[in-house]
Amino acid sequence: MRNRQLYILASLLAVAGLAIFLFKYQTLGFPVRADAETQVWNVEAAVNFEPGPAAVKVTLQIPSLTPGFTVLDESFVSRGFGLSTHNTTNGREAQWAVREADGPQTVYYRALVYRDPAKATEDSTPPFPEIPEFDEASRIAVDGLIAEVRRQSADVASFTSELLRHINNAGSDPYVRLFLSDTSSPTAKAQLATRILAAAQIPARVSHGVFLKEQTGIARTVPLLEVHDGVEWLYFDPVTRAQGWPQDFLVWWRGNGPIGDVDGGVDVDVSLAVQRSVLNSLEVAERRMDSMGSQAFDFSLFSLPITTQAVYSVLVMIPIGALVIVLLRNFIGIKTFGTFMPVLVALAFRETRLLWGIVLFAVIVALGLLIRFYLEKLRLLLVPRLTCVLTVVVILMAGISVLSQKLDIQPGLSIALFPMVIISMTIERMSIVWEERGASEALQEGFGSLVVAAITYLVMGIPWLSHLIFVFPELLLVVLAVTLLTGRYTGYRLLELKRFRSFRKPVEPAGSPP
Amino acid sequence: MSLLARYRSLTESGVLGLNKRNGDYIMRFNPRRLYPLVDDKLKTKQVAIKAGIAVPALYGVIETQHDIRRLGEMVTGHREFVLKPAHGSSGDGIIVVAGRSGSLYRTINGTLLDAEFLDHHLSNAISGQFSLGGIQDTVIVEAMVHFSPHFESLSFQGVPDVRVIVFRGIPVMAMVRLPTRMSHGKANLHQGAVGAGVDIANGTTLGGVMSGEVIDTHPDTGVVIAGLTIPGWDTMLDISARCYELTGMGYIGVDIVLDRDLGPLVLELNARPGLAIQIANQQGLLRRLQICEEAANFEALPAERIAFAKKHFAHPVGPVLEPGDVAGQIG
Numbered sequence: 001m002r003n004r005q006l007y008i009l010a011s012l013l014a015v016a017g018l019a020i021f022l023f024k025y026q027t028l029g030f031p032v033r034a035d036a037e038t039q040v041w042n043v044e045a046a047v048n049f050e051p052g053p054a055a056v057k058v059t060l061q062i063p064s065l066t067p068g069f070t071v072l073d074e075s076f077v078s079r080g081f082g083l084s085t086h087n088t089t090n091g092r093e094a095q096w097a098v099r100e101a102d103g104p105q106t107v108y109y110r111a112l113v114y115r116d117p118a119k120a121t122e123d124s125t126p127p128f129p130e131i132p133e134f135d136e137a138s139r140i141a142v143d144g145l146i147a148e149v150r151r152q153s154a155d156v157a158s159f160t161s162e163l164l165r166h167i168n169n170a171g172s173d174p175y176v177r178l179f180l181s182d183t184s185s186p187t188a189k190a191q192l193a194t195r196i197l198a199a200a201q202i203p204a205r206v207s208h209g210v211f212l213k214e215q216t217g218i219a220r221t222v223p224l225l226e227v228h229d230g231v232e233w234l235y236f237d238p239v240t241r242a243q244g245w246p247q248d249f250l251v252w253w254r255g256n257g258p259i260g261d262v263d264g265g266v267d268v269d270v271s272l273a274v275q276r277s278v279l280n281s282l283e284v285a286e287r288r289m290d291s292m293g294s295q296a297f298d299f300s301l302f303s304l305p306i307t308t309q310a311v312y313s314v315l316v317m318i319p320i321g322a323l324v325i326v327l328l329r330n331f332i333g334i335k336t337f338g339t340f341m342p343v344l345v346a347l348a349f350r351e352t353r354l355l356w357g358i359v360l361f362a363v364i365v366a367l368g369l370l371i372r373f374y375l376e377k378l379r380l381l382l383v384p385r386l387t388c389v390l391t392v393v394v395i396l397m398a399g400i401s402v403l404s405q406k407l408d409i410q411p412g413l414s415i416a417l418f419p420m421v422i423i424s425m426t427i428e429r430m431s432i433v434w435e436e437r438g439a440s441e442a443l444q445e446g447f448g449s450l451v452v453a454a455i456t457y458l459v460m461g462i463p464w465l466s467h468l469i470f471v472f473p474e475l476l477l478v479v480l481a482v483t484l485l486t487g488r489y490t491g492y493r494l495l496e497l498k499r500f501r502s503f504r505k506p507v508e509p510a511g512s513p514p
Numbered sequence: 515m516s517l518l519a520r521y522r523s524l525t526e527s528g529v530l531g532l533n534k535r536n537g538d539y540i541m542r543f544n545p546r547r548l549y550p551l552v553d554d555k556l557k558t559k560q561v562a563i564k565a566g567i568a569v570p571a572l573y574g575v576i577e578t579q580h581d582i583r584r585l586g587e588m589v590t591g592h593r594e595f596v597l598k599p600a601h602g603s604s605g606d607g608i609i610v611v612a613g614r615s616g617s618l619y620r621t622i623n624g625t626l627l628d629a630e631f632l633d634h635h636l637s638n639a640i641s642g643q644f645s646l647g648g649i650q651d652t653v654i655v656e657a658m659v660h661f662s663p664h665f666e667s668l669s670f671q672g673v674p675d676v677r678v679i680v681f682r683g684i685p686v687m688a689m690v691r692l693p694t695r696m697s698h699g700k701a702n703l704h705q706g707a708v709g710a711g712v713d714i715a716n717g718t719t720l721g722g723v724m725s726g727e728v729i730d731t732h733p734d735t736g737v738v739i740a741g742l743t744i745p746g747w748d749t750m751l752d753i754s755a756r757c758y759e760l761t762g763m764g765y766i767g768v769d770i771v772l773d774r775d776l777g778p779l780v781l782e783l784n785a786r787p788g789l790a791i792q793i794a795n796q797q798g799l800l801r802r803l804q805i806c807e808e809a810a811n812f813e814a815l816p817a818e819r820i821a822f823a824k825k826h827f828a829h830p831v832g833p834v835l836e837p838g839d840v841a842g843q844i845g
Contacts, residue, residue, distance in 0.1 A: 436606045488537060503792075503796070
């Protein structure tokens with residue numbers, strides 16, 4: 001009964017901890033590895049122009065709906081221009097305006113984007129397009145083309161594909177020749193396709209974007225034909241006719257207009273550049289949480305001041321250290337002085353590093369023991385004696401620090417946090433065990449404590465583990481669950497197998513009670 | 515043997531491990547509120563006296579630093595006495611004075627102590643040096659046990675004692691602890707005393723164990739350990755069984771000494787008795803505990819419970835190993 005309650009409690013805790021962990025990992029994108037890095041791209045649009053004498057207004061299309069990518073951060077750079085951004089039917093645009101400008105001008109738009117598979121091509125269903133107006137000759141050509149393409153296709157996808165085939169054979173196609181030549185740009189082809197598709201009552205549009213590749217530098221915009229089949233958007237490369245969303249394609253703007261345009265300026269040149277870099281995944285998660293307006297970060301340990309965070313990064317590891325002690329004591333059976341003394345010593349090792357920490361511990365305890373044995377002769381009362389040992393321990397540590405400074409040994413200075421009180425108690429306990437049970441037992445227990453402390457230190461220092469616990473403190477619930485379960489472990493300890501080694505498998509089956 | 519095989523063979527031998535002892539027996543049958551009665555040897559002594567269970571005579575109690583000065587007064591007329599911290603564990607802090615030499619006290623192993631040393635020791639003990647957790651303590655001044663010559667050939671100085679594990683009033687396992695030179699005259703297996711299993715049914719000793727190894731003869735006296743009958747065994751079983759009613763605790767170790775003149779005396783009770791008794795008996799405790807849980811009537815009178823123990827726990831309970839077998843395996 002008690003056990004069932006325990007199992008239920010433990011599994012509840014474990015499930016709760018793991019659920020929060022998974023949510024944070026999968027949905028919020030917290031990284032499970034400390035060194036996890038996310039690829040990000042800095043994309044930049046620069047608008048160069050020669051201003052005219054009057055007021056200048058620069059309009060630049062900027063990314064808004066970007067399937068496959070999320071914009072982390074964006075910035076607008078200009079000198080002396082007023083800036084506004086607004087949403088348009090085709091997306092978003094930025095407007096810089098200035099009453100008067102002198103000499104060649106450049107305004108920049110920069111965005112930091114990263115790949116985000118979760119960012120789906122969420123979009124609305126467009127209305128049926130208006131049939132565009134053509135002159136008589138063109139209309140006949142368009143009707144003919146539509147009739148022929150329709151005959152050769154079954155649905156919107158095959159219609160589009162077939163249409164693009166005709167468009168790409170502009171030179172030899174009797175209908176298309178009217179609108180395009182062989183040397184027409186892909187953009188012109190895509191734009192023609194949207195007009196003909198509109199005439200066939202199929203919603204379509206052109207999107208323009210850049211490919212985010214490994215190499216960085218000047219990027220060229222590439223058109224992509226988007227066609228709606230009544231259910232979802234289909235994507236076509238207007239030249240190759242390949243269907244589907246191209247890899248690493250960042251949509252910059254949609255529509256038939258140009259990327260940018262300057263009112264009151266000449267020699268306009270818009271250039272795009274892409275630069276790839278990596279950001280710490282945690283930072284990406286944090287910025288993303290910010291831009292999503294999510295509270296998850298505000299209620300995590302990251303909301304604390306940096307110094308407090310540093311303390312907690314140590315504190316959250318203490319349960320792990322204690323769990324290690326549980327395992328070493330209840331499953332292995334190692335004896336230590338004091339239950340959690342090794343955890344405190346392990347914490348001290350963080351300051352001193354392992355080897356130097358062990359040396360320091362051994363030296364201080366040994367010297368302390370010597371002094372304790374001398375104090376025994378003076379027959380002091382218990383509490384004053386403990387205080388004496390404590391004082392001596394502090395003096396010893398100060399001495400070691402000064403000495404190591406003189407000898408230019410760095411680690412000696414880092415013992416400030418060495419747990420003096422704990423060491424004093426250890427010395428006291430050890431000297432009593434020494435006197436009552438002999439040196440070997442005292443040394444054994446002392447050595448056991450040191451080994452346990454070292455193991456605890458090593459476990460608490462595992463970088464991925466401490467990162468994991470700090471970023472996902474809810475995993476402590478899982479630690480709690482495991483500890484609860486270990487609390488009901490009533491099997492043998494490893495060292496008991498040795499202790500009771502003289503028991504061997506019975507030769508005959510055990511006699512059962514009558 | 516692989517670890518797993520060892521684990522399994524321990525299970526089959528019914529060996530009780532520390533985790534199981536703590537989780538399934540001590541926590542279940544020893545209510546925390548009753549601990550003070552057992553942990554405080556003075557209280558144990560007082561309730562034992564009230565219940566008519568024989569204990570070494572109480573000369574006095576030292577409770578405060580002030581009381582230390584009254585030690586001389588307490589022990590006037592007694593050449594021998596024992597100083598024992600009421601909360602001491604495993605014999606820590608006990609001083610046995612076996613005589614005087616002028617103003618000095620002579621301990622059982624011949625060391626001479628001056629009054630100042632005793633004062634210091636007492637004041638340490640009162641401050642809690644020997645108690646678990648360093649709590650304030652009291653020191654019992656009691657009569658020294660003149661141990662029965664019966665065990666003389668089997669001990670090196672010190673007082674041999676009998677440890678009986680009593681499970682809900684039923685004595686389930688027993689051993690004699692024989693001091694050795696190595697244990698400095700203390701009857702403590704950790705410190706190197708010899709533990710010899712005892713047949714519950716008739717009180718005869720079985721083989722001995724020292725530091726986890728099986729031995730046939732006492733290391734200091736060379737006398738064969740097995741086959742010695744403990745005098746007053748029935749009395750010992752009787753007082754151990756009655757300690758259940760005395761304390762209400764279901765899983766205790768009763769430490770009994772055999773006095774030359776007074777017979778068996780209860781020295782102390784232990785709410786967390788050690789597991790070494792299993793090695794001394796070459797028998798697992800767990801099997802016996804399970805037999806009790808299956809078949810025993812815990813409500814019965816002490817005499818009936820003893821009869822149950824004698825019937826079921828006559829040596830051997832289940833198979834035992836031949837000493838040669840064990841020795842060969844250890845070698």
